[in-house]
Amino acid sequence: MGVSMVLHPRNPYVPTTHMNVRMFIAAARPGHAESDVFWFGGGIDLTPYYPFEEDARHFHTVCRDALAAHGAEYYPRYKRWCDEYFFLKHRNETRGIGGIFFDDLNAPGFDASFALTRSVGDAFLPSYLPIVERRRELAYAERERDFQAYRRGRYVEFNLVFDRGTLFGLQSGGRTESILLSMPPLAQWRYDWQPEAGTPEAELAAYLTPRDWV
Secondary structure (H helix, E strand, O other), X not given: OEEEEEEOOOOXXXXXXXXXXXXXXXXXXXXXXXXXXXXXXXXEEEEOOXXXXXXXHHHHHHHHHHHHOOOOOHXXXXXXXHHHHOEXXXXXXXXXXXXXXEEEEOOOXXXXXXXXXXXXXXXXXXXXXXXHHHHOOOOOOHHHHHHHHHHHHHHHHHHHHOOHHHHXXXXXXXXXXXXXXXXXXXXXXXXXXXXXXXXXXXXXXXXOOOOOOO
């Protein structure tokens, strides 16, 4: 069971965001000397098109603080996991500015694993809504929408080539329409296009490599 969402705002200055929390459990068979098998996973990440350092630092600060009560080691570990997971090898860039990502969590025990996962879910709104409030009234035109659609092509590439959840769902005969709900409503591709140096569009490249935000 779990909750998964992807938000693709219309305004190009408002980043795309993804949040997922999940739990799998295989109950022990009655009358057998065995225990339940379980694990938790999830995370939140941010994919801007016109990035602001203030937003990136805010997002990662909330992610760090959400995990702090569970142990100082979790944020750097899950941040690194996020950077490595959401990486487009054929483009040599991250999908966005990262966040936190984890899987197969069961070592702390059920209650502690559930508490950590809940903290990740509870962090979603405080990590994202302040960014939306800062950027949603910024004016944009066809140029920004065009670049947004171009960059959303990379989002599609990641989901169809690398994302384990999408691949598993499609290969296992799941509900195709539900599985592909994570896709942006519009995306486009251009052959070997690069933004002109010094433009706002060119600034994004500096954000598509892992760095320490907090």
